Structure formats: structure tokens, C-alpha cells
Amino acid sequence: MSVGTANHQPVATGKKMKLGVFQLVHEANSFALNKCDQKIFAEGQWARGHDAAKIEQNSDTELGAVFSFLETHTEWQVTFFRLASASPCGDVTNACFSAVRDELVADIKADTWDALYLCLHGAATVEGGRSAELEVLRAIRTILPDVPIGVSFDMHANLDPELAHLATIAAGYKTHPHIDIKQVAAKVLRLLLSTVRGDIRPTGAIVKLPLLLPSANMRTTDGPMREVVSYAALVEQQQGALDVTVYGGFPYGDCTMSGACCMVYTDNDPALAHRVARDVAGKLWSLKEQFFVPLPSTKEALQSIANTTRYPIAIADNADNPDSGGIADTPSQLRAILDADLAIPTAFCFLLDPELVERCHKAGIGARFRARLGGRLTPEYGPPVECEVEVVRLIEDCSFNNEGPQCTGARRSYGPTAVVKSGNVEIVLATVRHAVTDPGFYRVNGIDFSKIKLLAVKAKNHFRAAFSSVFADIIAVDEPGPAAYGFTNLKFTHVPDEFYPMNPTATFWAGNDPEEEVLLEQEKTST
Known part of the structure; x- marks a missing residue:
């Protein structure tokens, strides 16, 4: 499935192209003491508009990447919607999330847009085990079914496979510690621009694993994550691949989409996206035991x-x-x-x-x-x-x-x-x-x-x-x-009991999912 690629060719009339930018960055620890509300966001970032965003103009952040994009693409103008960022704590309250989502919907309805860029964490669990990111994208798509949407995610996102179809193009951080935030955002904006121009037609796939991983040994400078990310980078070099991102997930987020995954976007090749996502996810699964290392007191x-x-x-x-x-x-x-x-x-x-x-x-x-x-x-x-x-x-x-x-x-x-x-x-x-x-x-x-x-x-x-x-x-x-190391002792409500390591005998189904079976059959027929 490909969305947001039709009827958005720039017209040489001198009229500026319109980009809407929204930010919701929060990593929810469902077992933390405090819920995340507007007061918590205010301690980090809770703002709107160009002047508020300009504070980060020269920073190595997603918003810094937006301003760099504007410097080299003067044919675009940007409207900054809500910019919300909080230090990780508990789930986002229903009231706070509803207010943010409804405000964004109103902002989008107030004008026409050539593209949207969303800076999301990917693990902003809402009370009740819901995905804030998934619900935001669903709400946008009910209004703008065809407008290209680019999204950047944190490497520790808990992603639902539906996100790969709601977002036109998406990518996540490739480093932990996260020192490539601006570069990833710039990549998303670059691919988003190519989509608007009609140069590419992104198609995405997310393959989930029944796997919760601790982040203590998830650095990309050494250990198993370095091996998986290096493999993903190698795979990404093949023709047709636009982005391959490995997500370790965040095990303290008790939500319906918890767990590690691999997300892949290709240029108009859904079968390739599924095939590569399954391949890289399998690589992560094969190294899962190496992520678990004992920590001293x-x-x-x-x-x-x-x-x-x-x-x-x-x-x-x-x-x-x-x-x-x-x-x-x-x-x-x-x-x-x-x-x-x-x-x-x-x-x-x-x-x-x-x-x-x-x-x-x-x-x-x-x-x-x-x-x-x-x-x-x-x-x-x-x-x-x-x-x-x-x-x-x-x-x-x-x-x-x-x-x-x-x-x-x-x-x-x-x-x-x-x-x-x-x-x-x-x-x-x-x-x-x-x-x-x-x-x-x-x-x-x-x-x-x-x-x-x-x-x-x-x-x-x-x-x-x-x-x-x-x-x-x-x-x-x-x-x-x-955020104690022994997260298996926590009482999860939404994470299935069969996930590894809660279930040491858990298996990753390496076969093709139903959607992929259809895609592979279509690929054979066209060949």
C-alpha cells in the first residue's frame, strides 16, 4: 500500500509549498509514578509557532533539521503546530492526549497542505495501553488521505505495523546513544520532498517480534545492536530500498504494540519491503540472548x-x-x-x-x-x-x-x-x-x-x-x-505472556504473513 504520492507536483507559479510540522516526543514508562500531562510537558517543551521552534534553529535536533531544510528549499514555507516534548515518565493522560490530538486536527483543517512532517518518539503510550503515534496518524489520515506524511522515530519506539501504511515515509535513529537525530530528520525531509515531486513512491512494512529487550546493552557502538544495525545498513544499500531501521523497543511501556521490530521503506516495492523487514528482524531475533547481561549493584x-x-x-x-x-x-x-x-x-x-x-x-x-x-x-x-x-x-x-x-x-x-x-x-x-x-x-x-x-x-x-x-x-x-533491569517481574496488562524473555521458549514466526503472501504472488505474476 502506498499513500500520499498523487497530485502533489510543485507548480511553477511562485506560490510557496506548505509544510506542517508537529512534534510529540515522550517515552512512557507505564510503571512510573506520575502520568504525563501538560504540566510535565511544560518542563520540557510545550509551545507552538515559528518563534518557539526557532529556539532550536541551530541545534542538532529534528527542529534544527527543519530549519536547515528551509534554508536550502526556499520554495517551502513551514507552519509549526504543537511542539510537545517531555522527559520520560508515566503514560500520557487521556485528557492531555485528546487535547493535543484535537488541536492538531483543528490546525490541519484550517488550511491546505502539500506535506506534513511529524517528529514522534514512538513509545508515547496513552492510558489504557494505546499508541499516541498510531492514533495521531489515524486522525490525520481521516482528514488528509493523500497528503504525503514523513515521520521520524526514536530507536526505542514501540511500533504498530499499521504505522508503515499510515506514514508515507518514515525512518528512525540508527545510533544509541542517539547522536544522529538531526541526520535522520533530514533524511525523512529529503525523502518526503522526493515523494512530493513524484520521484519516488514509498511503500513500507513493519515486522514485529514477540520480544522485549533491555536497553542497557543496546548501544550501537558495541555488542549485539551494533551487529544488527550494521547488517541493516548493508541491506539498505540494495536497489529499491529507501530506509531500513531496527527498533529495540521500550520494555517499560505496557501497550498493545510493545516489542522490537524492523521497519523498511522501499521505492514502490512492497514485497521487497516485507522481505527485508523480515530478514533484518530475524537477525535481531537470532541475537536476542546477547542483549541480556547481568548488572552489578x-x-x-x-x-x-x-x-x-x-x-x-x-x-x-x-x-x-x-x-x-x-x-x-x-x-x-x-x-x-x-x-x-x-x-x-x-x-x-x-x-x-x-x-x-x-x-x-x-x-x-x-x-x-x-x-x-x-x-x-x-x-x-x-x-x-x-x-x-x-x-x-x-x-x-x-x-x-x-x-x-x-x-x-x-x-x-x-x-x-x-x-x-x-x-x-x-x-x-x-x-x-x-x-x-x-x-x-x-x-x-x-x-x-x-x-x-x-x-x-x-x-x-x-x-x-x-x-x-x-x-x-x-x-x-x-x-x-x-526502570530496574528485571522488567520480567512487572505486571504487564497489554504485553502478551508469550513474549520473550517472559516465555523463554517463544518463537518468531519466520513465514510470510498473509499480506506478504499476496504481495509475493503479485510479484511472481508480474515477473
Whole structure:
């Protein structure tokens, strides 16, 4: 099936072509404490219009790619619809999603469009296990059945096969950590333009796997994902292939479309799209066991480096990583660090505690008092850590443009922050919850890695993009938290029990699906 390729040839009248741009970026951890609503989006991005989008004009983001597209394609004009982006947390509330979808529908109905570009994550689960992305595209297609739609996705998207038919052309990130965001968006825009011109007629296919994968060992720099992505890139070189993307999925999203998959777009060759998608999905399936690696606790990690002389070292708590829906409040890693009574300069980044930040700012630098750290939001992951602290630094507004290789130039704000010290450990406290993966955060808060020998951080793989060359070693650890490694212990409502690894004997049906059987038969007949 091909959509959105007819009657959209540019006419040489001097009239501008119209591109509508919409953004909905959220990775839903269905087991996190807080649902995602407009207030949560406002902490990231909740805006409309050209002026709001222009903030990211020079950034390595999807919106940055749109502005670069406009610089070289002056025959187009862009209207920016809702731009919504939130740090991962719980499912999007029905009320918030309905408002976003209905607003977008109204915006689209208000004018005519030559093409649409959607910047989507792909794992924005809505309450009830629904796919926000799927419902957005369905709503658009009821209004614009033939207008070309280009979509970019995160590598950790949970995609329904129907999306490959609703989107005219789509592609996802090929790197993890995600350092190719702008490049992927630019590719989608380039293919979208070729579609509008009639140069190509994209056809897509998504092959799903009954497979939930942890992302701890899903980096594309090494390990099994590197092998699969390299294979996909090789396959993509064949004639007729437009894009081949492997999606690892997000296992903490309890939704009807959870699981890994492969998405392929070809130029007017649906049989090839299905064949390649099944082939690459099979490659991913064959390596599935390699994604599962044991993670030590913080205590075990400290024991393993007790006699090292190679510093600095980072210990990354995957389970409370804000980029996986972590709450930046679990206390177990900090407790292990303080209990170890380390003799080396150490930094802990970070705890979300607006009230304690305010108390520090009122008390002033040099103030000493007894504090309760972590365990503020829920007792589920352990009681607070109680200790004497000294206020050593205060930051009125921890805001900066990203300096590292991921989303370079994008604006990030943690609100007021404070740094307190207990023994040899400096502890950063923040007001707004975002992952701490960029050098700007540490610079603003005065964490100097030429002096710090150990960093305990609530982060995962994205942290490595900027810091692999800084640390002698980065050790991933698992502690109690919303994104703990043992996701098989979670009580899923929408993910089938027969998925691997919940069912170790799960199988991937390598045969042709009914739609593909028809396509292959048509291909034989035409040949």
C-alpha cells in the first residue's frame, strides 16, 4: 500500500509549498509514578509557532533539521503546530492526549497542505495501553488521505505495523546513544520532498517480534545492536530500498504494540519491503540472548574497583535514569556510596528535591544541617538517606545549551539547583527532572572531573555519548527503581505472556504473513 504520492507536483507559479510540522516526543514508562500531562510537558517543551521552534534553529535536533531544510528549499514555507516534548515518565493522560490530538486536527483543517512532517518518539503510550503515534496518524489520515506524511522515530519506539501504511515515509535513529537525530530528520525531509515531486513512491512494512529487550546493552557502538544495525545498513544499500531501521523497543511501556521490530521503506516495492523487514528482524531475533547481561549493584561495583588506580570512574544507575522514566529520587545508590565511606573525591548526580533546594538557597553557602535525601516521592524503593550536609554551591538557574554530541545546541533547564557535601561526596539537588547526560550540567554545578575521581549518576547509555572519553570506565549498575533491569517481574496488562524473555521458549514466526503472501504472488505474476 502506498499513500500520499498523487497530485502533489510543485507548480511553477511562485506560490510557496506548505509544510506542517508537529512534534510529540515522550517515552512512557507505564510503571512510573506520575502520568504525563501538560504540566510535565511544560518542563520540557510545550509551545507552538515559528518563534518557539526557532529556539532550536541551530541545534542538532529534528527542529534544527527543519530549519536547515528551509534554508536550502526556499520554495517551502513551514507552519509549526504543537511542539510537545517531555522527559520520560508515566503514560500520557487521556485528557492531555485528546487535547493535543484535537488541536492538531483543528490546525490541519484550517488550511491546505502539500506535506506534513511529524517528529514522534514512538513509545508515547496513552492510558489504557494505546499508541499516541498510531492514533495521531489515524486522525490525520481521516482528514488528509493523500497528503504525503514523513515521520521520524526514536530507536526505542514501540511500533504498530499499521504505522508503515499510515506514514508515507518514515525512518528512525540508527545510533544509541542517539547522536544522529538531526541526520535522520533530514533524511525523512529529503525523502518526503522526493515523494512530493513524484520521484519516488514509498511503500513500507513493519515486522514485529514477540520480544522485549533491555536497553542497557543496546548501544550501537558495541555488542549485539551494533551487529544488527550494521547488517541493516548493508541491506539498505540494495536497489529499491529507501530506509531500513531496527527498533529495540521500550520494555517499560505496557501497550498493545510493545516489542522490537524492523521497519523498511522501499521505492514502490512492497514485497521487497516485507522481505527485508523480515530478514533484518530475524537477525535481531537470532541475537536476542546477547542483549541480556547481568548488572552489578552499586555496592558490588565499588568492591570491583576498590584497588584500581585508573580514575575517574562513573557508576551509572540505570534503574533511576530519567531517560527511562526514572524519578531521580531512589536512595539506594546514594546509600551505598555514603556507607562505603570513600576516601576519594566523589560526586552524586542527582536528586530531584525542589523543597530541599529552596531550603539550601535560604540557608546559604556554608550552612550545615541534617537532611533526608531521596525516598521523598515513594517508600517503594527504600527509605530516605539521613545525613549531615554542608551547602557548598548554589545555582539560581541551571540552564544551558547542550554542549555534548547529543542534541547539540538544544536548550535544557533544571531550574534552581544546590550542591551539598557529606564527607567526600558532593550531592547535586535539582528542581526539574531531566537526565544528566551533557557536560553543561556538570559545568554549571561546578563538578570538575579533573578533581572528582568517582561519579555516581542516574543515567544509562546516553551518558556515554559525551563522557566515554572522560572516564577510565563507566559501570552500569542496577538498583531498585522504576526502570530496574528485571522488567520480567512487572505486571504487564497489554504485553502478551508469550513474549520473550517472559516465555523463554517463544518463537518468531519466520513465514510470510498473509499480506506478504499476496504481495509475493503479485510479484511472481508480474515477473
